[in-house]
Amino acid sequence: YGKYDNSTILAKTNRVNIGLGENVNVTTYAISQNYPNPFNPTTTIRYAIPQDGLVTLKVYDILGREVKTLVNEYKTKGRYEVTFDANNLASGLYIYEIKSGDYKASKKMTLVK
Template sequence: QNYPNPFNPTTKISYSIKKEGLVSLKVYDVLGNEIAALVNEEKPEGIHEVEFNAANLPSGIYIFTFQANGIIKSKKMTVLK
């Protein structure tokens, strides 16, 4: 999940994994274009947090997609300027 939401210009995205593994966390616009790859590396089990800065992006809805250990989750977040 991310907090705050809506946000301007930064938000923190937190996630947890139950075992060590490759983690991918990407941000997309509503058209499916990749905006940012925030995480793409091995991470240990536990709770992690990454900051997303949208200072150069227009207001709107964005989707972040988390993948790890066979799990894929997507959530909406809103940039409000």
């Protein structure tokens, strides 16, 4: 995702909550900008999938290192949201990426402590 300083971020997130929303009228893949953004220490990420399948949603630091897997499971068609707790991470820019079927998308989020 880019070249920056060589600092290392080691972290363990404490909590990930996943909830199912309405699955009516989901016809395309989508991932929303997290909110709030910037955030401290938690933020919510919403996504939608138009068909059943394996979904992965991961968070990376700015150096491209994976810091947390938020979702890695089979999901049915619908809308979902994930609460990401970054309490043990350093302030900075992070990227979250979703993959499902042939769909792949990523967005940036900023943790400010």
